[in-house]
Structure formats: structure tokens, C-alpha cells
Amino acid sequence: MKQILIFLLIGLLTTTLMPAKDKFKNLQVLDFETEKELKAYMKGMANNLGVKCVFCHDMNDKSIDTKHKKIARGMIKMTANLNEEVFSWAEETKVTCWTCHRGEKEPQITQP
Numbered sequence: 001m002k003q004i005l006i007f008l009l010i011g012l013l014t015t016t017l018m019p020a021k022d023k024f025k026n027l028q029v030l031d032f033e034t035e036k037e038l039k040a041y042m043k044g045m046a047n048n049l050g051v052k053c054v055f056c057h058d059m060n061d062k063s064i065d066t067k068h069k070k071i072a073r074g075m076i077k078m079t080a081n082l083n084e085e086v087f088s089w090a091e092e093t094k095v096t097c098w099t100c101h102r103g104e105k106e107p108q109i110t111q112p
């Protein structure tokens with residue numbers, strides 16, 4: 001009994017202390033220390049587009065790449081490139097999903 005408890009405790013400790021990038025199966029661009037940070041980023045991204053997690057994810061396994069998730073990964077890279085290369089002069093982050101999306105899945109391409 002005591003051994004089982006010790007095993008359980010070790011299991012619990014390793015999953016809570018494990019870095020997020022080891023815990024998640026399919027992070028190709030994002031790099032977060034903790035699960036909490038990743039979840040906060042995901043919530044922000046969903047809000048910026050006015051969607052729920054299910055718009056990009058297979059809710060049974062979020063590591064699966066869906067059509068929208070792949071597009072979103074490209075958008076994350078594009079946004080990072082804009083901030084690093086075009087806005088390299090800026091101290092703080094200038095471009096986010098919100099900059100174009102403004103709470104919509106599909107930003108307006110031309111002036112209405």
C-alpha cells in the first residue's frame with residue numbers, strides 16, 4: 001500500500017513539474033514554461049478571433065492538427081515574424097491576432 005502511494009506521488013509530481021513543452025505532444029512554434037501560460041495564450045487567441053477552442057481543436061486530442069489549427073500555426077509564425085522583422089524598432093509587441101482579426105474569424109480584406 002505504501003509503495004503504491006509513493007508511486008502515485010511521484011507520478012503526480014512529475015506531471016505537475018514537467019515543462020509544458022515535454023507535456024504537450026505537438027508544439028511546433030509555441031514555447032511555454034508552464035501549462036497555465038499555454039492555456040492563457042490559447043484563451044487570448046480564441047478571444048481575438050471570437051471563437052471557442054473547438055474551432056481549431058479536436059477536443060478529444062488537442063495535439064491533432066486540424067485545418068484551422070494549421071492555418072493558425074502559420075498565423076502565429078507570421079505574427080512573430082512581423083514583430084521581429086518589420087517592427088524590430090519597437091520595444092513592445094505591436095502586432096497580435098487582434099490587430100487584424102478584431103474579434104472576427106475572417107478579417108475584412110478591403111474597406112467596406
Ligand code: HEC
Pocket residue numbers: 023024025026027028029030031039042043045046049051052053054055056057062063068069070072073
Ligand atoms: C485559432 C486556433 C486555436 C484556438 C481557437 C485554440 N487553439 Fe490551442 N492550439 C492552436 C495551435 C496552432 C496549437 C499548436 C501550436 C504549436 O504548434 O506550437 C495549439 C496547441 C494547443 C495545445 C497543445 C496540444 C499538444 O499536445 O500539442 C493545447 C493543450 C491547446 N492548444 C489548448 C487550447 C484550448 C484549451 C483552447 C481554448 C481556450 C485553444 N487551444 C484554442 C490553435 C488554437
Ligand code: HEC
Pocket residue numbers: 045049068069071072075076079095096097098099100101105106107109
Ligand atoms: C496581418 C493581418 C493578420 C494577422 C496579424 C493575423 N491574421 Fe489570421 N487571417 C488574416 C487574413 C487576411 C485571413 C483570411 C481571411 C479570409 O479568408 O477572408 C486570416 C485567416 C485566419 C484564419 C482562418 C479563418 C477561417 O475562417 O478559416 C485563422 C484560423 C487565423 N487567421 C488565425 C490567426 C491567429 C491565431 C492570429 C494570431 C496569432 C492571426 N490569425 C493573425 C490576417 C491576419
